[in-house]
Amino acid sequence: MSVRKISALTLAALAVGLSLTACSNDGTDSASSSASSSASTSSSASTSSGQSGSQSGVKASHGSDHARPSGTPKKPGISCTNQIDYAGDTRSNAEINAIGEQTGYCPPVSASAGSGVANAGDHRTIVGTLEYLAPGKLIVKPQGGGTEQAFLVSNATQILGAAAICSGTDGRVTMGHDGYGTSKCTVDQLETAAKTSSVTVRVTMNPKSGGAETVEEKYHP
Incomplete structure (x- = not known):
């Protein structure tokens, strides 16, 4: 148990x-x-x-x-330098227009045109009265005063007239929306106009070489 x-x-x-x-x-x-x-x-x-x-x-x-890029929308078929007044801008017309073609926007003016002179690296832009100095050598007197600037011209210089330097084949004024000429002129025509000391131009030049890249006539009615 x-x-x-x-x-x-x-x-x-x-x-x-x-x-x-x-x-x-x-x-x-x-x-x-x-x-x-x-x-x-x-x-x-x-x-x-x-x-x-x-x-x-x-x-x-x-x-x-x-x-969105900065600047103004570029108008079809019109270059930026013909759409906007870049007088006094530190860049060449070719550089400004290239930016417009690539981005679709005309870049803002990079320098004030108050004195008619702007400097930037290898380029200098001057707006003033054109005067003759010697064959192939002219002078521009900046707007608003300042030291006059001599510059060289050659067949490589792009010369654009509105009426005084040269104009269209039918004698009509040719200019862009910025008031500067668009007709291609010769060095001889430029020198002839310079001897009148009455034409306002925008000169973009290389300050080191003294050579002008572009000379554009400012149209005055």
């Missing part, structure tokens, strides 16, 4: 032990599964956030690439 009681107690204890072990295993598995699920969710959120940030960055960069 005693042996049976001991066996029953032993079996009962063993059953309780097995039950506790099973509960312990279930708890560990559940915690491990919960941690794994949480880590997976966190990883997915991080990846999604990173992708969203990357896409946002791309959109911002794309918007910056298409930012």
Whole structure:
């Protein structure tokens, strides 16, 4: 009778032990599964956030690439120097017009024409009265006073007249919206006009060589 009681107690204890072990295993598995699920969710959120940030960055960069250039919209078929008065600008007409063709916008005037003179690197622009000095050598007296500037002209110089230097073949005034001539003239025609000392021009020259790149007549009715 005693042996049976001991066996029953032993079996009962063993059953309780097995039950506790099973509960312990279930708890560990559940915690491990919960941690794994949480880590997976966190990883997915991080990846999604990173992708969203990357896409946002791309959109911002794309918007910056298409930012509106500064300046005035260029009119079709009209060069910027004929659309806007760049008297006193530090750049050559070729450089200004190239910017307009490439961007579709005429750049703002980079220097005030108050004294009629502007300097920048290898270019100098002077607006003033044209005078004759010698064959191939003329003078421009800046508007608003200042020291007169001698410059050289050659067949490489772009000379554009409105009426006094030269004009259209039918004798009509030829000028752009900025009031400067558009007809191509010769050096001889330029020198003849210079001898009158009554023509206003815009001269863009290289101060180092003294050579004029462009001479444009300012039309006066």
